[in-house]
Amino acid sequence: MNRYLMQQGYSSCSLEELSALNYHVRLMPAFCLFMVTVGLVFNEPSIHFFLAALGFAGFISKQYHPVDAAYNRITRRPSNKKLPAINPLPRRYASLMGATFNLATGLLLYNGLYSAALFSGGILIALQLTVIFTHFCLASWLYEKFYAFLGHGDNISLAEARELRMKGALLLDVRTPKEHEKQVITGALNIPLPKLRDHDIYHGKEVIIFCNSGMRSKEATKIINNSALAKAYSLGSIQNAIKL
CATH class of the missing domain: 1.20.120 (Four Helix Bundle (Hemerythrin (Met), subunit A))
Structure with a gap:
């Protein structure tokens, strides 16, 4: 990949x-x-x-x-x-x-x-x-x-993400394994975007998604929400995930 x-x-x-x-x-x-x-x-x-x-x-x-x-x-x-x-x-x-x-x-x-x-x-x-x-x-x-840099997309705020995490929301990293290994976010589950449809671990849960820039997190959020199998929120870039 x-x-x-x-x-x-x-x-x-x-x-x-x-x-x-x-x-x-x-x-x-x-x-x-x-x-x-x-x-x-x-x-x-x-x-x-x-x-x-x-x-x-x-x-x-x-x-x-x-x-x-x-x-x-x-x-x-x-x-x-x-x-x-x-x-x-x-x-x-x-x-x-x-x-x-x-x-x-x-x-x-x-x-x-x-x-x-x-x-x-x-x-x-x-x-x-x-x-x-x-x-x-x-x-x-x-x-x-x-x-x-511009932070495009309908991303949730850090305050909203923290509140969801306290309620048990899953933190999902959709970067590639190599990207994940270079910069691991504690508590985040890594499922590369192309493999997202092959997993069911997020089904029935609230999911907070991030990637390197926010482009893939936006796409992953759309995929999950369109499937109606979970409720997903885009956090955007990894810089936001670090602050989380």
Whole structure:
């Protein structure tokens, strides 16, 4: 279970879907990496303008990035798993960042500023290589940090959470096991979000949920409350859980 895949917004996916995404989510950055390299080598701004348009389309689309859609419809073999129809907001911001870099690189090439274009394209290549080999996406990471800073979501207050805990509410950590091991919150039960539906320990209880930034806790709260098997409250980020 790759923590960075969930950072890209795939927190609502099942383990089976995450398994499929683990490899195929690299398609888009790998394709863009190849095209960026070709554009720089041949000093061709139109390639970067095309990639910028593709990136802006990926930012707008809420279901599939165009490269994912092409894979499902054209290149996917029948034996392979189909990519889920989801293009999460953090990943869409990554498409927007890539589109911006490609637009800048294309404009620099168009105006004959090859050294500056090489620098801009080089940054983009480095970011794409990082995503390909680790799934770490700078744009998604920045989105998560900004999300935690703003405290988005209908989170309960610390006072409300403390009162619920005194009444016996379960404290649930939906981060990955590796994240949990790095920073353990005393008394919290760790069930990673993709495995939430496989457990019944929280059934019939009041549950207070937290994660790294508050994005996954919001999703987990929605899953539990929609199931009507328990009453869940989002506490938000781990920083709130530490204060609890």
